[in-house]
Amino acid sequence: MNDNRDCSEQKPATVEQVSHPAKPNLTQAFYDRISHVYDLIADGGEHEARERGLRQLAVQPGESVLEIGYGTGHSLVQLAQAVGPSGQVTGVDLSSGMHDVASKRVSEANLQSRVRLLVGEVPPLPFSDDQFDVVTMSFTLELFPLNVIPEVLHECRRVLRPGGRLGIVSMAKVPDDETESLLEKTYVWMHQHFPHIVDCQPIPLEQLLTEAGFTLSVHERISLFTMPVAVVVARWGSIAGCRLVYRWSGQSAGSSW
Numbered sequence: 597m598n599d600n601r602d603c604s605e606q607k608p609a610t611v612e613q614v615s616h617p618a619k620p621n622l623t624q625a626f627y628d629r630i631s632h633v634y635d636l637i638a639d640g641g642e643h644e645a646r647e648r649g650l651r652q653l654a655v656q657p658g659e660s661v662l663e664i665g666y667g668t669g670h671s672l673v674q675l676a677q678a679v680g681p682s683g684q685v686t687g688v689d690l691s692s693g694m695h696d697v698a699s700k701r702v703s704e705a706n707l708q709s710r711v712r713l714l715v716g717e718v719p720p721l722p723f724s725d726d727q728f729d730v731v732t733m734s735f736t737l738e739l740f741p742l743n744v745i746p747e748v749l750h751e752c753r754r755v756l757r758p759g760g761r762l763g764i765v766s767m768a769k770v771p772d773d774e775t776e777s778l779l780e781k782t783y784v785w786m787h788q789h790f791p792h793i794v795d796c797q798p799i800p801l802e803q804l805l806t807e808a809g810f811t812l813s814v815h816e817r818i819s820l821f822t823m824p825v826a827v828v829v830a831r832w833g834s835i836a837g838c839r840l841v842y843r844w845s846g847q848s849a850g851s852s853w
């Protein structure tokens with residue numbers, strides 16, 4: 597149980613800073629500022645990867661889903677449609693500006709009864725253990741410093757039910773045997789020198805997930821303007837149980853989940 601965060605629901609008055617209480621949160625200020633133009637800046641390139649991730653995650657009616665970093669809420673709407681009236685979607689995002697845009701989108705789709713939106717800084721996650729069937733993030737994990745990502749993944753693991761799925765879409769590192777495109781090199785250089793302008797970095801997603809104790813069930817690469825994007829679905833726990841399901845169902849080992 598880890599309910600030590602005061603994330604405000606639906607109408608956030610304030611955003612409590614837990615991880616870095618002494619510093620103004622530049623990330624929050626940045627996303628608040630761009631929330632009304634975010635779709636114009638980013639969505640054209642990112643939506644294909646995000647939707648690929650949702651298709652691979654294959655959310656089912658009745659499931660309980662958490663999205664971290666819901667942004668302007670495109671995925672919230674698709675997730676709420678997928679879980680149906682018996683399911684529930686919860687979102688947590690640092691930015692109250694993003695909350696307002698996402699909340700409007702969900703209301704316009706008339707899906708607000710299935711969607712609960714929180715504003716707060718992750719990690720930690722303000723939820724009890726074993727609460728969700730699915731946790732998902734798109735273009736968000738790579739915003740965290742590399743040394744914080746294990747803590748974020750640990751929190752994802754904690755709130756997932758045994759056998760739960762974690763779906764992540766993120767900028768990915770170019771494999772060692774491939775050459776980075778000029779754009780990729782420029783992007784990484786910009787992140788190193790001007791992190792307030794380019795706030796994310798390509799990450800070794802599969803390695804980070806494996807080190808955090810997840811088992812990969814889908815891992816794909818797609819290209820975003822010559823830069824690799826990882827689309828991954830990973831499972832937490834019940835791996836032995838899942839293998840048993842294979843045998844019960846008579847499928848050969850190695851089938852997808």
Ligand SMILES: C[S@@+](CC[C@H](N)C(=O)[O-])C[C@H]1O[C@@H](n2cnc3c(N)ncnc32)[C@H](O)[C@@H]1O
Pocket residue numbers: 623624627642646664665666667668688689690691694716717718719733734735736739
């Ligand atoms: C690059 S945007 C991606 C938004 C959305 N997932 C999409 O694919 O369009 C990253 C989102 O993560 C949120 N975010 C960044 N750092 C966060 C943190 N530490 N805790 C919670 N949300 C965070 C930002 O406010 C922003 O809405």
